[in-house]
Amino acid sequence: MRLATWNVNSINARLPLVLKWLEVAKPDVLCLQELKCVDEKFPAEEFTKLGYNSAVFGQRTYNGVAILSREASTNIQRGFPDDEEGAHARLIAATIKGVRVVNVYIPNGQFVGSDKYRFKLEWMRRLRRFFDESYETKERVLLCGDFNVAPEERDVHDPALWEGHVLFSKRERAALMNIKDWGFTDAFRLHTEEGGHYSWWDYRQGAFRRNNGLRIDHIWVSEPLAKDCKESWIDKEPRTWERPSDHTPVVARFRI
């Protein structure tokens, strides 16, 4: 089974690229973030034509997450169990081939010290609590998505420049490690030690051309799944296509 995660920055603006990528990469599961549309505007029929089922949790203008899968997914959950009405559409979970797939779009945080930064840290605390209350570490659990945090210096093109800034500040990294401490392993780091591999590049200042990026999109797995993870990579090609998302897909392959 191949699973991928991709922040598309509007599914309708990116539809031609997503369809093209599905046809060449042929993942079994594709987790999407930043749909920027309500459920009714999600182009599910286009994915049906390529053989994918859609589980969607949309929202007007901002956020929105979805899970595409060749096999039908079961037990679809939208948002945290204790979410209030109108809460951000940032989490969708579904079971596929015995794997509990949790797809998240962690808040960006705007800048360190802002209200949105505090919201990000609180959301991350809730995500850790969600795993404590919902799953056992011996189950096959997978957490993926746009985490909006680079875990380590080797995940940042210029750590000195980024130190203390949103996406790489100490409190965000601590909040991220707290989630990881539930029992996750970074699938990408099972297979690659060196730095310089990024999943996001700012649209501005030729950041992609200069490889000024961050590794902020991740696939994390519980212990039983880590044993079955054969490969993980970042597919930079869609970032070179016309009208790209600022993120590119991250992929993992499992012996399932």
Added chain:
DNA sequence: ATGGTTGTAAAACAA
């Protein structure tokens, strides 16, 4: 350089 780019949606806001 107090900037730069993109998407939504119709002027700012979010990233």
